[in-house]
Amino acid sequence: xxxxxxxxxxxxxxxxxxxxxxxxxxxxxxxxxxxxxxxxxxxxxxxxxxxxxxxxxxxxxxxxxxxxxxxxxxxxxxxxxxxxxxxxxxxxxxxxxxxxxxxxxxxxxxxxxxxxxxxxxxxxxxxxxxxxxxxxxxxxxxxxxxxxxxxxxxxxxxxxxxxxxxxxxxxxxxxxxxxxxxxxxxxxxxxxxxxxxxxxxxxxxxxxxxxxxxxxxxxxxxxxxxxxxxxxxxxxxxxxxxxxxxxxxxxxxxxxxxxxxxxxxxxxxxxxxxxxxxxxxxxxxxxxxxxxxxxxxxxxxxxxxxxxxxxxxxxxxxxxxxxxxxxxxxxxxxxxxxxxxxxx
Amino acid sequence: xxxxxxxxxxxxxxxxxxxxxxxxxxxxxxxxxxxxxxxxxxxxxxxxxxxxxxxxxxxxxxxxxxxxxxxxxxxxxxxxxxxxxxxxxxxxxxxxxxxxxxxxxxxxxxxxxxxxxxxxxxxxxxxxxxxxxxxxxxxxxxxxxxxxxxxxxxxxxxxxxxxxxxxxxxxxxxxxxxxxxxxxxxxxxxxxxxxxxxxxxxxxxxxxxxxxxxxxxxxxxxxxxxxxxxxxxxxxxxxxxxxxxxxxxxxxxxxxxxxxxxxxxxxxxxxxxxxxxxxxxxxxxxxxxxxxxxxxxxxxxxxxxxxxxxxxxxxxxxxxxxxxxxxxxxxxxxxxxxxxxxxx
DNA sequence: ATTAGCACTCACGATAATCGAGTGCTAACA
DNA sequence: TGTTAGCACTCGATTATCGTGAGTGCTAAT
Numbered sequence: 001x002x003x004x005x006x007x008x009x010x011x012x013x014x015x016x017x018x019x020x021x022x023x024x025x026x027x028x029x030x031x032x033x034x035x036x037x038x039x040x041x042x043x044x045x046x047x048x049x050x051x052x053x054x055x056x057x058x059x060x061x062x063x064x065x066x067x068x069x070x071x072x073x074x075x076x077x078x079x080x081x082x083x084x085x086x087x088x089x090x091x092x093x094x095x096x097x098x099x100x101x102x103x104x105x106x107x108x109x110x111x112x113x114x115x116x117x118x119x120x121x122x123x124x125x126x127x128x129x130x131x132x133x134x135x136x137x138x139x140x141x142x143x144x145x146x147x148x149x150x151x152x153x154x155x156x157x158x159x160x161x162x163x164x165x166x167x168x169x170x171x172x173x174x175x176x177x178x179x180x181x182x183x184x185x186x187x188x189x190x191x192x193x194x195x196x197x198x199x200x201x202x203x204x205x206x207x208x209x210x211x212x213x214x215x216x217x218x219x220x221x222x223x224x225x226x227x228x229x230x231x232x233x234x235x236x237x238x239x240x241x242x243x244x245x246x247x248x249x250x251x252x253x254x255x256x257x258x259x260x261x262x263x264x265x266x267x268x269x270x271x272x273x274x275x276x277x278x279x280x281x282x283x284x285x286x287x288x289x290x291x292x293x294x295x296x297x298x299x300x301x302x303x304x305x306x307x308x309x310x311x312x313x314x315x316x317x318x319x320x321x322x323x324x325x326x327x328x329x330x331x332x333x334x335x336x337x338x339x340x341x342x343x344x
Numbered sequence: 345x346x347x348x349x350x351x352x353x354x355x356x357x358x359x360x361x362x363x364x365x366x367x368x369x370x371x372x373x374x375x376x377x378x379x380x381x382x383x384x385x386x387x388x389x390x391x392x393x394x395x396x397x398x399x400x401x402x403x404x405x406x407x408x409x410x411x412x413x414x415x416x417x418x419x420x421x422x423x424x425x426x427x428x429x430x431x432x433x434x435x436x437x438x439x440x441x442x443x444x445x446x447x448x449x450x451x452x453x454x455x456x457x458x459x460x461x462x463x464x465x466x467x468x469x470x471x472x473x474x475x476x477x478x479x480x481x482x483x484x485x486x487x488x489x490x491x492x493x494x495x496x497x498x499x500x501x502x503x504x505x506x507x508x509x510x511x512x513x514x515x516x517x518x519x520x521x522x523x524x525x526x527x528x529x530x531x532x533x534x535x536x537x538x539x540x541x542x543x544x545x546x547x548x549x550x551x552x553x554x555x556x557x558x559x560x561x562x563x564x565x566x567x568x569x570x571x572x573x574x575x576x577x578x579x580x581x582x583x584x585x586x587x588x589x590x591x592x593x594x595x596x597x598x599x600x601x602x603x604x605x606x607x608x609x610x611x612x613x614x615x616x617x618x619x620x621x622x623x624x625x626x627x628x629x630x631x632x633x634x635x636x637x638x639x640x641x642x643x644x645x646x647x648x649x650x651x652x653x654x655x656x657x658x659x660x661x662x663x664x665x666x667x668x669x670x671x672x673x674x675x676x677x678x679x680x681x682x683x684x685x686x687x688x
Numbered sequence: 689a690t691t692a693g694c695a696c697t698c699a700c701g702a703t704a705a706t707c708g709a710g711t712g713c714t715a716a717c718a
Numbered sequence: 719t720g721t722t723a724g725c726a727c728t729c730g731a732t733t734a735t736c737g738t739g740a741g742t743g744c745t746a747a748t
Contacts, residue, residue: 024709024710026709026710026711027710027711028709028710029709029710038721038722039721039722039723040722040723041721041722041723041724042720042721042722044710044711044712045712045720045721047711048711048712058710058711059730060710060728060729060730061710061711061728061729062709062710062711062727062728062729062730063709063710063711063728063729063730064709064710064711102491102507102509103507104507136485136486136487137483137485139481139483139495141480141481141497142480143480143499143500143501144499144500144686147446147501149497149501149503151483151495151497151503153485153493153495155487155488156487156488157487157488157491157493157507159493159495159505161503161505163446163447163448163501165446236599236603237596237599237600237603240592240595240596240599246592248584248590248592248595251584251592251595252581252584255580255581255584255599256581259580259581342488368741370740370741370742371741371742372740372741373740373741382690382691383690383691383692384691385690385691385692385693386689386690386691388741388742388743389689389690389743391742392742392743402741402742403699404697404698404699404741405696405697405698405741405742406696406697406698406699406740406741406742407697407698407699407740407741407742408740408741408742
């Protein structure tokens with residue numbers, strides 16, 4: 001769908017205006033604001049056209065118009081130009097990250113905080129999954145009764161604890177033996193493609209030990225398969241202030257979504273196309289509860305491989321320009337930061 | 345303050361009525377509901393007295409009365425009798441817990457869920473702190489650059505991971521050595537009273553190793569000191585439905601509180617007196633944001649020692665009877681369950 | 689001490705009146 | 719032919735008015 005230059009301009013101004021005021025925009029106010037020397041009457045004609053084309057709607061017959069989802073989509077695809085963040089803000093963000101050079105969890109919290117503050121929307125960050133990494137160490141610790149704790153550590157310092165109830169009691173000596181066996185075979189393999197075939201190659205194990213290893217490994221696999229990213233969210237109440245969310249039912253849907261880790265994780269990790277910034281507007285979201293929200297997400301990488309995702313949830317009249325800029329910059333910053341944190 | 349039997353009865357009925365309807369209660373409706381053979385006029389006189397005594401207020405001159413905080417306090421202290429939960433519900437809860445015999449995290453999640461479902465309010469559960477337990481195993485894993493991960497495991501299967509950046513690189517051999525040293529001295533000591541004096545007793549360590557241990561231990565202490573309980577909350581949106589929370593500002597305060605782990609943890613762990621069930625009504629709460637809410641909390645124990653806390657946040661017109669009953673039973677159930685989970 | 693009776697209060701809901709920012713349409717204009 | 723001034727019209731939002739009813743306090747009778 002192509003619009004002529006004037007329609008495009010008018011649509012842009014309407015969207016910009018509506019994004020910042022949440023009020024339907026009429027022809028008169030518009031002609032004042034965008035001083036293109038066009039009269040209200042002309043604008044009215046153009047607006048009527050834009051309405052026919054599906055870009056605008058009137059909440060009621062005699063009010064101004066508001067943009068449709070289609071309009072936002074058009075705006076995002078064809079009109080908006082994502083600018084670089086201002087230098088001052090960039091250095092500000094950068095400095096902020098420097099305070100979190102040691103721990104992953106803190107970095108993620110900080111990211112969420114920065115995101116929500118810079119955008120005034122709700123921010124969500126997915127920490128890297130342990131399965132993305134190389135196994136550095138596995139430890140079996142014997143617990144009371146017939147339970148053991150298996151700890152998997154990556155080179156980068158991420159750890160996953162797995163509680164296992166076994167068919168028999170395991171004392172410290174046996175635990176040590178198991179630890180050694182597991183380490184000798186799993187060390188330096190990628191956690192996501194651990195295989196259990198190696199066991200059959202082991203000769204010097206007793207039947208008991210072999211049996212235990214066979215009992216343990218499925219738990220490891222299962223745990224790694226189910227391994228969910230840690231989720232850090234911030235600014236949930238930011239959205240409470242926007243007039244379109246004075247309806248408590250909408251707020252409720254939002255809160256429910258943000259509380260549901262699985263849902264949130266799914267939302268953050270659905271890509272569209274090859275873009276760096278993913279934008280989902282209103283009902284473009286797979287999740288029914290999100291039809292009144294827009295979500296912009298991005299990912300961060302290490303060695304070209306996706307480590308995690310982060311994004312912002314806001315109203316459909318979201319400030320797409322700004323949020324895109326912010327996400328772009330945070331993405332770079334996070335890539336840099338993560339590689340400092342985890343590499344060499 | 346003592347009230348005569350009739351006043352007490354009237355106050356009770358008013359409170360019960362208001363708790364279930366959230367509507368100011370008037371003399372006429374009241375005289376129908378509590379068939380004590382007293383006329384509305386008499387009730388009016390009594391109500392006027394109760395108002396003078398500070399137990400009731402009128403939202404406006406010609407409306408019914410609603411209970412004050414003082415009334416709820418009186419009700420909780422002097423009127424209400426906490427009943428045992430119905431048998432059916434008890435066995436229902438008990439059966440539910442049986443599905444979570446293996447993992448602590450799941451148990452806590454389940455508890456929060458059950459609490460919020462049984463009460464229709466917001467439930468919060470604090471998992472046991474690792475520092476409550478005995479150290480079963482400490483492991484140092486060398487990471488990239490000059491970082492190591494220290495893992496502390498308790499007999500019960502709780503683990504705490506501590507990332508440490510050291511002054512020098514530590515290879516796997518050295519990490520193993522450190523692990524052995526730490527284990528030999530810290531194993532089976534209580535995590536909360538770990539001391540670092542033992543190091544000076546060690547003879548066979550190289551200068552480098554001693555130095556590293558000295559570098560590591562403060563991190564351990566700090567981490568254990570800061571060790572926060574994991575928090576599991578559920579049913580945050582339950583409160584959204586109550587008419588007194590149609591005001592979005594109140595909702596906002598609630599959400600902010602529940603998102604702030606530190607605040608929540610403080611709230612759950614303030615005791616009053618020696619009671620098993622702690623009740624804070626409205627502005628009795630230390631936290632300003634909670635002045636429109638009531639909170640009922642309790643704790644669970646192992647070997648007579650407090651392991652964690654749990655509770656319910658609701659409106660000041662909370663159903664104190666029911667919530668108290670539920671908390672009482674959950675407390676028992678949790679004690680039982682935890683001891684099964686953690687003890688031999 | 690209790691209660692029936694009565695005049696009074698006041699939030700709430702419905703109805704009506706006003707206002708104003710917005711519209712579409714028509715005719716005049718460049 | 720595209721643009722604009724003019725005008726009548728629409729309709730949500732705001733305000734005003736009024737009746738209703740559940741509530742009150744007070745007084746006098748029981």
